[in-house]
Amino acid sequence: MNPIVRRIAPLCCLALAAQRPLPSDPETRAWWATTADLSGDVMEGRDTGSSGHERAARLVADRFAKxxxxxxxxxxxxxxxxxxxxVRVERISVSVGGRPLRFLHDIMMNPVPGMPATLDAALAYRGYCAADALGDVRGRIVICHGTHRAGHPSDAERTVAVQAAGGAGVVTIADPGFAVEPPRWPFAYARTVWIAGKPPEARGPVRFTLNADALAAVIAGSGRDAARLIAAGAAGQPLPSFDPPRPFRASIRLTQRSIDSPNVLAFLPGTDPSMAAQTIVLSAHLDGYGPGEPVAGDRIYNGTLDDAAYVALLIRLAERRAGKGFRRPLLFAAFTGEEKGLLGARWFVDHSTVAKSRIAADINLDQIRPIFPLKLLTVHALDDTSLGDDARAVAVAMGVEVQRDPEPERNLLRRADQWPFIQAGIPATAFVFGYRAGSESERIYRQWYRTGYHKPQDDLDQPIDWQAATDFNRFFTTLVARIADQPAAPSWKPASSLRSQIPR
Incomplete structure (x- = not known):
């Protein structure tokens, strides 16, 4: 990057932020200015392995050092x-009966090494794709309704069943009935990234995801009503089995390359020698999606709330401390590769620069959307470790209620960087803004997941509830001080159902 551009980039980002009303609280303004530095267009969305991510990592390291x-x-x-x-899809064409499907808009696939370059197969629609409903699908591409409802096969179970039945591929309809996290179209790109030496599983049927709006084109000529099938599947009602008459064809060109991308790690020593082996990790992920398929003419997926704002919060906590430690040491971690499968956090846990035995807990910042008032906070692993008790105590003192995850079907606990720590037996927690059913807060939350999540619209111009941001940031800094200074180290609760599931 041109050095002159690098010097003026923060000023550009601040100018962008200044186009909207700024918070009255000085600390919240400083946090948002740092968020603007990290998530303005000059950072190009901070995709893992990109030059934009490298620039952002240098900015974070510089701020930590200062x-x-x-x-x-x-x-x-x-x-x-x-x-x-x-491995990335460089070029692809997909059609049914000669009618093209628009890649990333109508249909999507996650590439894996060794997958076939061409497909030419008959289709089979098999409802929810329970093993006993498949029948003879040998050599066929099997269409399955991707419901998340209890009592129906999971995604993994559908894939296993189709493979066992000899299917050549699976086309999973993204279920519009999954209202808690509706399908997102278009996808940014088709790219799979993994830690070097640990390639993803390549065996089994080729897997596609289908936009429900494209089902009519896929089953054309079958005499079936696509809208009725989608409505029944979204409601969890019985679905038929039939064989659409037109063949599925795909031609795929993949490219592969080796990359690397940095975690940014910084240490604040503790002041109590007796607690030196009780490091508290404070984490957020630096990576975003980067440039991708345009939405409303915008192709930069800035990732402002996911998760630049919370790397910024780590920076602001470090700056406010100005080198003054708590009793316990803190490790500030801005992880890479979260959006690609928690890769940076997994690498850190497996190759920790602090002995794993000296890490007492992880407090992770992700999935936080200060877009409506903070009255209710979901605390992950609330009942599993002492961190849940600490979070409850801090929240209640602020007049905020806490709750367990009300939407376990989304699997959020395992989808963010706290999970590798938990898998390693280290107490960890994370937070999500909660809402009451039917409230205005729920409406705002659902709308953000339809229009902002993993889209270019998660940028500096989106609506923010500044008081909610101030409240959560105060909750976090108060929680860190409590955990880092109190006499007892974080610990698992003996009755934790989560800990009993962790491999030992």
Whole structure:
């Protein structure tokens, strides 16, 4: 990047932020200015392995250093580089009966090494694709309604059943009835990234995801009403089995390359020698999606709330401390590759620059949307560790109620960077803004997931509830101080059902 451009980039981002009313609270303004530095267009969405991510990582490291944090990466640096490999769909055409399907809009696939370059097969529609409903699908591409409802096969179970029955591929209809997290179209791109040396599973049927709006084109000539099938599937009602008459064809060109991308790690030493082996990790993910398929003419997926704003919150906490430690040490971690499968957090847990035995807990910031008042907070693993008790105590003192995850079918606990810590037996927690059913807050939340989540519209111009942002940021900093200074270290609760599921 041109050095002159690099110097003026923060000023550009602040100018963007200034186009909207700014919060009255000075600390919230400073947090948002840092968010603007990280998620303006100049950072190009911070995709894993990209030059934009590298610029953002240098900015974070520089701010950590100026705040008095010590480098905690490899070789005395602030960076821990994560080796990765990627496979990307370079070119693809998909059609049914000669009628093309628009890739990323009508149909999507996640590429894996070794998948066939061409497909030419008959179709079979098999409802929810329970094993006993498949019949003879040998060599066929099987269409399945991707419901999340209890009592029907999961995505993994559908794939296993189709493979066992000899199917050549699975086309899963993205269920519009899954209102808690509705399908998102278009997808940004088709790209799979994994930690080098640990390639994704390549065996089994080729897997596609279908936009429900495109089902009519796929089953044309079958005499079936696509809208009725989608409505029945969305409601969990019985679905038929039939064989659409037109063949499914695809031609796929993949490209592969090795990349690496840095975690940014910085250390604030503790003040109590007796607690030196009780490091508290504070984490958020630096990566976003980067440039992708345009939505409303915008192709930069800025990732402002997901998750630049909460890397910014780590920076602001470090700057406010100005090198002054708590009793316990803190490790500030801006992880890479979260959007590609928690890759940076997984690498850190497996190659920790602090001995794993000296990590007492992880407090992760992700999935936080300050877009309506903070009156109710979902606390992940609320009943599993002492961190849940700490979160409850801080929230209640602020007049905020806490709750367990009310939507476990979304699997949010396992979808963010706290999960590798939990898998390693380290107490961890994370937070989601909660709402009451039928409330205006729920309406705003649902709308954001339809129009903002993993889209270019998650940018600096989106509506923010500044008081909610101020309240959550205060909750977080108060919680960190409580956990880092109190006499007892974070611990698992003996009755934790979560801990009993963790491999030992």
């Amino acid at each position: 705040a008095g944090l010590k480098p905690a990466g490899d070789g005395g640096s602030y960076f821990q580089r994560v080796p990765m490999h990627e």
